[in-house]
Amino acid sequence: MPCILPLIHQLTGGEHPYRQRRDAALPRLTVRAGTTLGARDSPESVLADRRDSRRIESETWQCHVSDYVVVLPDPRLSAFICGPVFAKLRDKHRTLLVGLTAMKIETKAIHVGRKPEPGSHDVTPAIHLSTTFQKAADGSLPGGYLYSRPNNPNRAALEQALASLEEGAAALAFSSGNAATSSLFQALLPGDHVIAGDDVFYGTAVLLNNHLSKWGLKASYVDMRDIGALERALTPATKLIWTETPSNPLLHVTDLRAVATVAKKAGALLACDNTWATPLLQLPFKLGADVVMHSVTKYLSGHSDVLSGTLVFKETNALFEKVRDIQHEGGAVPSPFECWLTLRGLQTFPYRVRAQSQSAQQIAEFLSKQPKIEAVHYPGLPSHPGHKIAASQMSSFGGMMSIQVQGGQAEAFKLAAGMKLFTHATSLGGAHSLIEHRASVEGAVTHAPPNLLRLSIGLEHVDDLIEDLAQALR
Numbered sequence: 001m002p003c004i005l006p007l008i009h010q011l012t013g014g015e016h017p018y019r020q021r022r023d024a025a026l027p028r029l030t031v032r033a034g035t036t037l038g039a040r041d042s043p044e045s046v047l048a049d050r051r052d053s054r055r056i057e058s059e060t061w062q063c064h065v066s067d068y069v070v071v072l073p074d075p076r077l078s079a080f081i082c083g084p085v086f087a088k089l090r091d092k093h094r095t096l097l098v099g100l101t102a103m104k105i106e107t108k109a110i111h112v113g114r115k116p117e118p119g120s121h122d123v124t125p126a127i128h129l130s131t132t133f134q135k136a137a138d139g140s141l142p143g144g145y146l147y148s149r150p151n152n153p154n155r156a157a158l159e160q161a162l163a164s165l166e167e168g169a170a171a172l173a174f175s176s177g178n179a180a181t182s183s184l185f186q187a188l189l190p191g192d193h194v195i196a197g198d199d200v201f202y203g204t205a206v207l208l209n210n211h212l213s214k215w216g217l218k219a220s221y222v223d224m225r226d227i228g229a230l231e232r233a234l235t236p237a238t239k240l241i242w243t244e245t246p247s248n249p250l251l252h253v254t255d256l257r258a259v260a261t262v263a264k265k266a267g268a269l270l271a272c273d274n275t276w277a278t279p280l281l282q283l284p285f286k287l288g289a290d291v292v293m294h295s296v297t298k299y300l301s302g303h304s305d306v307l308s309g310t311l312v313f314k315e316t317n318a319l320f321e322k323v324r325d326i327q328h329e330g331g332a333v334p335s336p337f338e339c340w341l342t343l344r345g346l347q348t349f350p351y352r353v354r355a356q357s358q359s360a361q362q363i364a365e366f367l368s369k370q371p372k373i374e375a376v377h378y379p380g381l382p383s384h385p386g387h388k389i390a391a392s393q394m395s396s397f398g399g400m401m402s403i404q405v406q407g408g409q410a411e412a413f414k415l416a417a418g419m420k421l422f423t424h425a426t427s428l429g430g431a432h433s434l435i436e437h438r439a440s441v442e443g444a445v446t447h448a449p450p451n452l453l454r455l456s457i458g459l460e461h462v463d464d465l466i467e468d469l470a471q472a473l474r
């Protein structure tokens with residue numbers, strides 16, 4: 001564990017950070033996302049100590065410096081590393097995660113993980129296809145990269161961006177959402193017990209039931225809206241509670257704060273599949289989660305042309321390191337091109353999701369007035385049973401909904417086939433609006449009623465989408 005002061009001295013050629021701190025002309029910068037500063041230094045005591053620079057100088061401050069990310073635990077410490085000191089850190093650590101103090105998600109989506117390439121200075125990063133990286137004469141790695149299964153510049157950049165958007169300490173990128181999910185499950189031990197929502201994404205249940213069960217992982221499923229049922233399902237072996245909110249495809253809303261309280265009491269980890277909400281609308285770490293999972297395939301990459309997933313960790317602890325080993329050694333990693341495409345898509349993600357969410361609200365209101373629609377499942381409707389909880393933990397209600405069509409499965413298929421702009425296809429989160437009959441995709445394990453269609457609202461004009469639904473319902 002390197003110490004932060006020697007590290008800064010080493011990187012800055014001995015300049016003391018406190019001298020830089022007083023230069024008011026320089027922007028205040030935060031260096032964040034990774035770990036702890038000083039085991040015995042609470043942020044308060046560090047701030048108190050900062051007033052006495054002598055004391056600080058003689059202190060040994062410990063921090064992890066992980067994958068070129070130096071982390072300060074409190075944004076108020078941003079003044080500590082500023083101005084030229086920051087610039088030198090950044091130049092030395094090409095992939096250092098940087099945030100302007102109080103940087104907003106739209107700005108982070110564009111800047112974090114990106115910086116002009118040395119040499120060419122291109123603003124849009126290059127795609128690093130090389131699987132191997134040149135070593136120095138002494139065998140060290142001047143660029144920090146050895147081989148592209150453990151890491152690659154495009155993936156490192158993407159992981160920093162994802163960690164920053166979720167306000168986590170670090171992220172690991174995988175070749176799909178399911179690869180991310182199964183890597184977390186693999187970090188548990190045979191005999192450990194997982195509790196998941198009974199309407200969890202069907203692929204997550206398939207992983208647990210058909211594959212992880214064979215190496216001894218136990219799983220049970222509860223209605224996560226029923227905290228009593230969750231408490232009753234706990235066993236001494238429960239190590240992980242897996243939530244997904246809003247859920248796919250029934251849009252059940254889980255009270256993450258309440259589940260986090262149960263998880264903490266039981267000593268279990270809380271993971272949240274945040275694919276549908278995205279970090280624009282919901283930040284599970286703020287609600288008590290320890291790990292956030294995404295199918296990056298969906299909103300984060302956003303154009304239906306990338307298959308990828310991620311796990312974001314609140315802390316870079318032993319669990320993070322274990323899952324990182326599984327990522328490095330298991331090798332279920334996205335290619336440099338997929339990382340590059342995702343970083344490109346991420347730049348517009350907050351604007352896309354905001355527009356999709358606004359359109360979805362209007363469409364849900366329209367559909368809830370249609371006599372041929374039996375039910376609309378959308379947490380933005382005040383009639384939705386999870387509306388109040390969703391409003392307390394989400395800033396808006398997302399671009400996904402499901403509807404139940406009067407007349408059963410045949411009528412549902414007829415409606416899907418009658419759409420002109422909505423494409424009858426699986427997946428979600430892209431620019432194109434999609435509609436899908438879920439029960440026929442999910443097969444025997446489905447919880448979707450036979451007359452249920454799932455809608456992913458795209459980026460077309462909402463008036464055109466409503467007109468498309470109206471003509472199919474006529």
Ligand SMILES: Cc1ncc(COP(=O)(O)O)c(C=O)c1O
Binds near residue numbers: 179
């Ligand atoms: C909520 C949710 N979680 C996980 C996944 C799995 O992601 P992937 O298809 O990228 O493996 C999906 C895919 O539809 C999903 O909707």
